[in-house]
Amino acid sequence: MTRARPALHDLGVKSEAIDQRAFEALVVELSPGMLRMARGYVRTDGAAEDVVQEAWLAVVKGLDGFEGRSSLRTWVLGIVINIARRRGARDARVVPFASLETGEGEPAVDPARFLPADHDRWPGHWAIPPEPWPAEALEREETLAVLRAAVDALPEAQRAVVMLRDMVGCTAEETCEALGLTDANQRVLLHRGRSRVRAALEDAFRARREP
Numbered sequence: 001m002t003r004a005r006p007a008l009h010d011l012g013v014k015s016e017a018i019d020q021r022a023f024e025a026l027v028v029e030l031s032p033g034m035l036r037m038a039r040g041y042v043r044t045d046g047a048a049e050d051v052v053q054e055a056w057l058a059v060v061k062g063l064d065g066f067e068g069r070s071s072l073r074t075w076v077l078g079i080v081i082n083i084a085r086r087r088g089a090r091d092a093r094v095v096p097f098a099s100l101e102t103g104e105g106e107p108a109v110d111p112a113r114f115l116p117a118d119h120d121r122w123p124g125h126w127a128i129p130p131e132p133w134p135a136e137a138l139e140r141e142e143t144l145a146v147l148r149a150a151v152d153a154l155p156e157a158q159r160a161v162v163m164l165r166d167m168v169g170c171t172a173e174e175t176c177e178a179l180g181l182t183d184a185n186q187r188v189l190l191h192r193g194r195s196r197v198r199a200a201l202e203d204a205f206r207a208r209r210e211p
Contacts, residue, residue: 033073
């Protein structure tokens, strides 16, 4: 996702202000985790990309004030979490008109996959037809969907800890620093969140096995 991996000029920063190569290496390393973290708070992938873009701008502006009391990754993730929380709360108060059709605020299928309305013979028909999924792929997609829904349904504190530990790959110490938690609280939230997610997966697998 290109928008989530900005270059310095994309953020309006002169290249001589910050080492371009070092910044690009940092973006490549941290952007995937930032995007996953942001997606836990906002409704769409596009909104998550916007959050990451805004977070990188905040990182560049705030680098001079970074005192190294936590790791750089922890500091950056903390910025992402704060921005994503605000964006998620704001989006929750607004239901875009376009989202009434798909529930996601964007077309369920890329419009480019259909023939244009002025096509000679088949206006609006498939230009690129859907390909059938193998059964194994379908099962994997279903499992990922259940997992994603289970994580999204967690209370915010549990969701944040589970995402940082299990999806972003943070250590317990980094998670505590990013969220301002004690180690004991972090362990309790992680256990409760993982237990809920595991229960949701077990229910889904049990439903598949039942005739």
